[in-house]
Structure formats: structure tokens, C-alpha cells
Amino acid sequence: MQPLLSANNVLFQRNGKAILDGVDIQIQRGEILTLIGPNGAGKTTLVRILLGLLSPDKGNIKRSKNLTIGYMPQKLSLDGSMPLTVDRFLALTGSKPAAIGEALARVDVPAIGRQLMSKLSGGELQRVMLARAIVRKPDLLVLDEPVQGVDITGQSKLYRLIGELRSELNCAVLMISHDLHLVMAQTDTVVCLNHHICCQGHPESISTDPAFLELFGQQTDTGVAVYTHHHDHQHDSGETRHPHQH
Numbered sequence: 001m002q003p004l005l006s007a008n009n010v011l012f013q014r015n016g017k018a019i020l021d022g023v024d025i026q027i028q029r030g031e032i033l034t035l036i037g038p039n040g041a042g043k044t045t046l047v048r049i050l051l052g053l054l055s056p057d058k059g060n061i062k063r064s065k066n067l068t069i070g071y072m073p074q075k076l077s078l079d080g081s082m083p084l085t086v087d088r089f090l091a092l093t094g095s096k097p098a099a100i101g102e103a104l105a106r107v108d109v110p111a112i113g114r115q116l117m118s119k120l121s122g123g124e125l126q127r128v129m130l131a132r133a134i135v136r137k138p139d140l141l142v143l144d145e146p147v148q149g150v151d152i153t154g155q156s157k158l159y160r161l162i163g164e165l166r167s168e169l170n171c172a173v174l175m176i177s178h179d180l181h182l183v184m185a186q187t188d189t190v191v192c193l194n195h196h197i198c199c200q201g202h203p204e205s206i207s208t209d210p211a212f213l214e215l216f217g218q219q220t221d222t223g224v225a226v227y228t229h230h231h232d233h234q235h236d237s238g239e240t241r242h243p244h245q246h
């Protein structure tokens with residue numbers, strides 16, 4: 001099956017430093033792929049390259065024909081002094097009121113349309129952002145830290161909702177997450193990125209991969225992991241290991 005989106009041997013450099021080097025990634029329809037990695041690992045940069053918002057210095061990106069992408073960015077910069085309602089914010093996508101109402105209902109905030117964006121709670125804002133990403137029924141949903149600012153119960157609900165949306169829209173989901181525990185249950189493929197791909201695979205195999213443990217430490221019952229990454233680590237051979245690295 002042709003992937004919806006793929007990147008081949010991507011290099012992205014700034015100020016003489018490689019932010020991404022030798023990165024290969026593929027996303028298939030119906031797949032949930034989660035990118036994890038420490039702060040500054042290049043996750044958002046990779047997503048922006050995949051979306052075509054940034055050009056790589058080397059490598060190429062292939063998108064399937066007529067690919068529709070719904071993107072939920074990590075930060076939304078809105079002028080807080082502007083009286084922008086949720087409905088008007090979503091209308092900026094060019095969508096009709098019926099589609100906007102349907103998207104809001106689907107993310108479980110059906111009655112929020114007349115509220116001001118600046119007055120939303122963290123959880124409501126994330127749901128409105130998700131509504132914006134799904135309103136045009138995309139083939140690929142790209143979510144940059146979709147549960148930030150949401151309490152722990154709300155986080156697992158949101159991840160569940162993302163899993164349901166994947167099935168309903170028959171789309172692929174590419175997600176960046178810092179949460180390892182909750183995300184494991186709602187993902188098919190985990191890719192650990194730290195400027196290069198350290199390891200990738202199914203959540204169960206990844207969670208015991210030495211490269212994953214080196215990046216994130218042993219998982220505790222609460223899902224809190226300790227970052228213990230050392231740049232001088234050795235990768236021994238293994239099928240989940242990226243062949244170009246170290």
C-alpha cells in the first residue's frame with residue numbers, strides 16, 4: 001500500500017547544527033503514529049517539513065495525490081483583545097455553519113460556538129482546535145501535543161476521542177506527544193526522535209527497546225519517566241533500530 005505521506009533521508013540544518021539528520025518516516029491510511037522525544041529533539045520541525053511549511057536541506061517528501069491535512073499546532077497565537085467567538089474562529093477555515101456545528105458536537109463541546117476564544121478553559125481550547133483540524137474531514141490529522149493544558153482524566157478522554165476519529169474518518173493520525181503512558185494505548189507506531197530516529201515500532205516492543213529506555217528511562221506505574229538520554233550511547237543491531245544512525 002502506498003503511504004499517505006513519507007519522508008526520505010531528511011536533513012535540516014540551522015546555524016551549522018543538524019536539527020534533523022537522516023530521518024525516514026512513513027504514514028499509512030488508518031495508522032496512528034506518535035512521535036516522541038525530548039524537548040528540542042526536532043519533532044515540530046519534522047512535522048512542519050512533512051506539512052510542507054519548511055523545506056528540508058536534503059531528502060524528499062512525498063504526499064499522496066489530493067491529500068487533505070487537518071493540522072492542530074502546538075501553539076495558537078490569537079490577539080486576546082480581539083472578541084473572536086469559537087464559531088467565527090472556525091469559520092476562518094472556510095467551512096459552513098453546519099459543518100462547524102457538526103465538528104464541535106463530535107469533539108463533545110456542542111454548545112460552545114458563541115463563547116469567546118479568550119475565555120475557554122485549557123480542555124475546551126484543545127477540543128476547539130481539534131474541531132478545526134477535523135472540520136474538513138482530512139485524510140491525515142496532524143496533532144502537535146494535543147493534550148497540553150488538559151488534566152489527566154481529560155487527557156485519556158482526548159486520546160480516546162482521537163482513536164475514534166481515526167476510525168470514523170478513516171484517516172491517518174500523526175501526533176507529537178510527551179506523554180508516554182497514555183499515548184501507548186492509542187497508537188500503532190511509536191517513533192522516538194532525537195535529531196535522528198533512535199528506534200521505532202509497536203508500543204509494546206518500543207517500551208523495552210534499549211534506545212527507548214535510554215531516552216525515556218524505565219516507565220513507572222504512573223507513566224512518569226525520567227529523561228536519561230546520553231549522546232554517546234551505542235546502538236547495537238536490532239530490527240527496530242534506524243540503520244543510518246550512530
Ligand SMILES: Nc1ncnc2c1ncn2[C@@H]1O[C@H](COP(=O)(O)OP(=O)(O)OP(=O)(O)O)[C@@H](O)[C@H]1O
Pocket residue numbers: 014015019037038039040041042043044045046
Ligand atoms: N528555524 C530555526 N532556526 C534555528 N533553530 C531552529 C529553527 N527551528 C527549530 N530550531 C531549533 O531546533 C531544535 C528543535 O526544535 P523543535 O521545536 O523541532 O523541537 P521539539 O522536539 O518539537 O521540541 P519541544 O518538545 O520542546 O516542542 C530546537 O533547539 C530549536 O531551537
